[in-house]
Amino acid sequence: MGRLSAISRIAIPLVGALVLSSCGTDDTPNDTLQIVQNPVAATAAVSPAVAIKPAGSVFAAPGVKALVTDETSKTLVVAVSDPPSLRIYDLAALDAPKTTVALPGPAERLTVSNSQVLAGVPDKSVLAKVTLPGGALETIPVAGQPSAGLADGDATLVAVRDRKVLEVLSENSGPKTITGQIYSADDVLNTGDGVVVLDKLRTALFSVDLTEGKIGEGLRAGDGAANAVTDDFGRVFVTDARAGALLAFSTTPLLLRQRYPVPGGVYGIAYDRARGLVWVTLTERNEVVGFDVRGGEPIEKHRFPTLRQPDSVTVDAHGGRVVVGSAIGEGIQVITP
Incomplete structure (x- = not known):
């Protein structure tokens, strides 16, 4: 059998073992998702100096926190931290930003829907809402530390860390x-089949029942869940920065379907x-x-060489x-495969 079959034989029994149980028989919390006593979220591995010229083109930019593209407005949105702002680029002219929108603080995660960016x-x-391509800004107060937002019909889902x-x-x-x-609560994603929350401290995914207003079952997402995306088949892909793997989950039910080794400090996705x-x-x-x-x-x-510290990527x-962003200010890289 191929690699997937071997991985599946290992992964599927783990599903039952690592689904969250609320309590044990003696009413003592039985947290099967707990890895260590004092969990710390995984971070990107530090990059070495660039040894091979980055592929494609590189444009100047300060340290990039996140990237996202919008097909409707044909724009690239880049979150930078110094100064905290969103840079809006025309995808047809990426050499300089068309508009820069000042933010009250650094944004960590960007999502786009109906030509609006949520940060x-x-x-x-606050949750920042920016209309594309013009850059009109609306800030929505959210108690706590809102790390990510997601449009869901007439509602907005906000993960509050x-x-x-x-x-x-x-x-x-x-x-x-x-x-x-x-x-x-570090990120929220909608697969089309269901909503999940990414918990980086527990390095786990949790299903969400929006109708009932409940966080549902949880499932371990490797040893150091870092970032996640959804695809067109109802799956969630997660980078495991500690174990060096690409994980694939279904959401109905929440199951680990694939664990594919990716050495080299996998992070952005x-x-x-x-x-x-x-x-x-x-x-x-x-x-x-x-x-x-x-x-x-x-x-x-x-597979392409990049600029140093390529923490974020979009397509x-x-x-x-x-499009790859350097977290240490070495620019924005654009590659045509």
Whole structure:
């Protein structure tokens, strides 16, 4: 059998072992997702000096926190920390930003829907909403440290890290707070089949029942879940920065379907919906790698040298270009595979 079959034989029994149980028979908490006593979120491995010229083109930019593209407005949005702002680029002219939107603090995660970018600004307790391509800014106060936002119909889902909750903001029904057995609400994703929250402290995924207002079952996501994306088949892909792996989960039910080894400091992740490719960055090697994930197991299709500390990546789905951001201010890299 191929690699996937071998991995599946290992992974599937773990599913039952690592699903969260609320308590033991003696009413003592039985936390099967707990890895260490004092968990710490995984971070990107420190990159060495660049030894190979980065592929494609590199444009000047300060330290990049996050990247996202919007097909409708044909823009690239880059979150930088110094000064805290969003830089909006025309995808047809990436040499300089078309618009710069000042933020009250650094953004950590960007999502885009209906030509609006949502950016959690945890240090200032706000969710920033920016209209593309013009850059009109609206800030929404959120108690705590909002790390990520996601549009969901007429509602906005906000992962609030320190409060360990998912806030549901809706003009029609009013706000709702969803709580559960999570340690850190770091990201929220919608697969089309269900909503999940990524908990980096517990290095786990949790299902969310929006109708009932409950955090559901949890499942371990490797030894150091770092970043996650969804694909067109209802799956969630997670980079495991500590164990060096690409994980694939289904959400109905929440199951680990694949664990594919990716050495080299895997961290950033993006999905090319037009080509069925998952792109991941390798910060220990200053590389970006594209895997075809439409079949039984990931198949490497592309590998390119990058600039130093490539913590973030996104894809221009229309043209297939890959955009990589350096977290230490060495620029924005654009690669045409």
